[in-house]
Amino acid sequence: xxxxxxxxxxxxxxxxxxxxxxxxxxxxxxxxxxxxxxxxxxxxxxxxxxxxxxxxxxxxxxxxxxxxxxxxxxxxxxxxxxxxxxxxxxxxxxxxxxxxxxxxxxxxxxxxxxxxxxxxxxxxxxxxxxxxxxxxxxxxxxxxxxxxxxxxxxxxxxxxxxxxxxxxxxxxxxxxxxxxxxxxxxxxxxxxxxxxxxxxxxxxxxxxxxxxxxxxxxxxxxxxxxxxxxxxxxxxxxxxxxxxxxxxxxxxxxxxxxxxxxxxxxxxxxxxxxxxx
Numbered sequence: 001x002x003x004x005x006x007x008x009x010x011x012x013x014x015x016x017x018x019x020x021x022x023x024x025x026x027x028x029x030x031x032x033x034x035x036x037x038x039x040x041x042x043x044x045x046x047x048x049x050x051x052x053x054x055x056x057x058x059x060x061x062x063x064x065x066x067x068x069x070x071x072x073x074x075x076x077x078x079x080x081x082x083x084x085x086x087x088x089x090x091x092x093x094x095x096x097x098x099x100x101x102x103x104x105x106x107x108x109x110x111x112x113x114x115x116x117x118x119x120x121x122x123x124x125x126x127x128x129x130x131x132x133x134x135x136x137x138x139x140x141x142x143x144x145x146x147x148x149x150x151x152x153x154x155x156x157x158x159x160x161x162x163x164x165x166x167x168x169x170x171x172x173x174x175x176x177x178x179x180x181x182x183x184x185x186x187x188x189x190x191x192x193x194x195x196x197x198x199x200x201x202x203x204x205x206x207x208x209x210x211x212x213x214x215x216x217x218x219x220x221x222x223x224x225x226x227x228x229x230x231x232x233x234x235x236x237x238x239x240x241x242x243x244x245x246x247x248x249x250x251x252x253x254x255x256x257x258x259x260x261x262x263x264x265x266x267x268x269x270x271x272x273x274x275x276x277x
Contacts, residue, residue, distance in 0.1 A: 015066055019054060023064040033063045036173035039110070040065070043148065043175065046103050049096065049168045070168045075155035079215060080207035087218055092160065094222035096167055097153055097184065101227070105146045105177035113149055113178020114139055120244035126259055127243070134266060139240045142179065149176050149183035154190045155215065181229050184220070185237035186245075191216040193242075193258055195251045239265040 001021065005012035009028055015021040024033055033056070040053035051067040058064070075089050121127070121135050150157070151174030160167050191212060196205055224231060243262045246255060 010064075018069050019066055020069045021057070021059075021064050021066050023059060023062050026061050028063070030063055032173055033065065035175075036171075037065050039172040039175040040067070042109065043100075043103075043172060046148070048100060048103065048148070049166070050172065051168055051170060070159055070161070070166075070170075072159040072161040072166070072168070075158045075160060076208070077156075078160060079155060079211055080204055083207070083211060086211060086214060089155070089160075090215055090218035091222045092167060093155055093158055093215075094219050094226060096158055096169060097150070097187070098180075098223060098226045100150060100153075100169065101147045101180035101183065103148045105148055108146065108177070110146075110148070110175060110177040113151075113176045113182055114142065114144065116151070116174075116176055117182075117240045117244040120247035121240065124243065124246045126246060126255075127262075131263075131266065134269075135240060135243050135262075138269070142182070142236060142240070145179040146177040147180050147183075149178045149180065150174065151176050151183065151186065152190070153183060153187045154194070179237065180227065181233040182237040182241060184223055184229070184234050185241045188216065188220065188234065189238065189242050189245055189258070191219070193245075193254050193261075195254050 001013035001015060003011055004014055004020070010022050010024045013021045013023060037053050037056050040050060043050050044052050051070050054066040054068065056063065056065055075093055079086050079089050118136055118139060121139070122132055124132075127135070150169060150172065152171060153169070157171045158167060158169055196208055220231065220234070223229070224234075239262060242258050242265075246258050246262070250258070
């Protein structure tokens with residue numbers, strides 16, 4: 001099979017006509033692969049723009065999923081290569097995210113956003129017991145909803161066809177049901193603090209750093225205009241989303257940034273309480 005792409009967790013191979021194989025790296029959780037397979041099937045059946053998951057398969061010591069192939073380029077690549085399209089691409093990113101959020105998990109099929117965030121925060125050993133307690137208490141006061149949320153939505157997980165007429169959302173391993181504002185907050189945190197792989201081409205790294213804040217501002221502006229959700233509602237989810245992201249294997253600089261962000265937000269909560277009491 002011909003290797004046509006790769007990321008931190010998997011390699012992508014040409015499998016057959018109009019099919020690709022996403023082959024996860026050795027040691028990757030089989031349960032996580034099963035979750036992505038089921039979630040991909042579920043959102044496809046809901047009519048969302050996602051590649052159809054055809055089957056699971058095993059190759060030596062590794063597990064994979066065969067998907068229908070979508071011919072296109074990620075929004076991130078297009079944003080970096082053609083910065084003059086950045087506003088239009090940011091609109092597509094926001095509009096596609098909003099389309100996902102318009103579908104409800106009426107049968108309570110998907111895992112809960114708040115439960116996922118809670119479990120992730122509790123696994124972060126950088127937090128003290130008191131910080132864990134405060135984070136869980138804060139999370140408990142946020143809205144409970146059952147909209148479909150991607151859980152890892154960013155411009156490298158949205159693809160656009162060559163003619164610009166079709167798009168799809170990939171990588172549904174972290175799919176969940178919850179508050180759309182929390183899913184948008186997750187995108188904000190990724191765009192604000194995320195790092196591209198160290199082996200990315202220097203021109204790509206430089207292009208992303210130049211475009212990062214502009215992508216973020218235009219994406220948020222378009223999403224707010226489309227959805228009616230306010231920036232304040234999105235901002236309310238920043239604290240638990242940033243805290244939960246620290247459960248992931250992050251570069252030291254990103255980990256340091258997020259830890260400081262979380263502690264600054266907790267300090268701000270203290271100041272707000274003291275001011276109003």
